[in-house]
Amino acid sequence: MFFSSRLTTHRRALATAGTAVALALTAVSCGSSDDSASMSGMEHMATDKGLSDAQDGYRLTSSQRSLAAGRQADYRFTVTGPDGKPVTGFAVDQTKRMHFYAIRSDLTGFQHIHPAMAADGTWSAGLAALTPGEWRMFASFTPNSGDGKGKDFVLSRSVTAPGRATRTPLPAAATSTRVDGYTVTVKGEPMAGMAHPLTVSVAKDGEPVTDLQPYLDTYAHLTAFHEGDAAFAHLHPTTKLNGNHGGPDLSFHAELPTAGNWRLFLQFRTGGTLHTAALTLRVG
Known part of the structure; x- marks a missing residue:
């Protein structure tokens, strides 16, 4: 009887341990799946920020690591595809095949340029004078052929403008600003990682x-x-055109991936x- 009781207890212990192991393995499996999904989401979010020079086999290349400060300069670059060859076919997005941006690390000196492409796929962006410091160059484009056909890409590389750099503090968060006699007001409270409407009014x-x-x-x-990191976001307009009669309210689809302060540049x-x-x- 004593032996039978011990055997029964032993079997129950084994069964319990087996169940625990199975549950643990299931939890690990589920955790791995969640982690993979999370990692996939993080990687997607990272590429959405435009802080890499490569994505899905496409790469932004340039031999220029520095540009002279204080005078106009041309930044030359190429986009190569998964086959390593320069891409020369680009879809038109908002009337342009390439949108190019330059921004200083303290989020000053914003430039938005539409560069010209040579027959060999080399782009040339004519930059206004840069102030000394670290800059990031962003290329926003959509291939119209190959593996990335129809997909929007934002790739970037850093560039140094030699000289004594003075950092400009980021202005405090505000709902309005003035430029050239116009008052621009932003309405909306976007949350990080969530789509949210944003309205801009001009007076x-x-x-x-x-x-x-x-x-x-x-x-x-x-x-x-x-x-902090100069991550990039393009807020897509949703207001329809009606000749030269735009305003005062303009609607945008805002999806900003990270909480914190974002510096907005509105061009009109x-x-x-x-x-x-x-x-x-x-952004909260």
């Missing part, structure tokens, strides 16, 4: 502006950069002149 002398002209097939172009055109307004938006 002059206290009166709503209704004469915004088309710029890049919309009434305003809105780009954002994250404080009136009377044939392009204006660039900048303000800091706090």
Whole structure:
């Protein structure tokens, strides 16, 4: 009887241990799946930030690691595909085949350029004078053939402008700013990693502006950069064009991947002149 009781107890212990192991393995398996999904999401989010020079076999290449400060300069670069060859076929996005951005590490000196491409696939972006410091060059494009056909890419590389660099503190978060006599107001409280509508209103002398002209097939172009790492985000416009009668309210689809301060650059055109307004938006 004693032996039988011990045997029964032993079998129950083994069964319990087996169940525990099975549950542990199941948990690990589920955890691995979740971790993989999380890693996949993180990698996707990282590439969405545009802080890498390569994604899905496409690479932004350039021999220029520095550009002279204080004078205009050309930044030359190439986009290579998964086969290692320069890509020469690009889809048109907002009237351009390539959108190129330059931003200093302290989020000053914003430049948005539409470079020209040579027959061999080499792009040349004519930059206005850079101030000394670290800069990041972003190329935003969509291949119209190959493995990446129809997919939006944002790739970037860092560049140094030699000289004594003075860091400019980021202005505090605000809901409005002024540029060239216009007041630009941003309405909306986006949350990190979530799609959220954002409304931008333009006024002059206290009166709503209704004469915004088309710029890049919309009434305003809105780009954002994250404080600290200069991560990139393009906020897509949803307001439809109606001739030269844009404003005062413009709608955007905002999906900012990271919490913190983002520096917004709004570009809009009136009377044939392009204006660039900048303000800091706090994202929770």
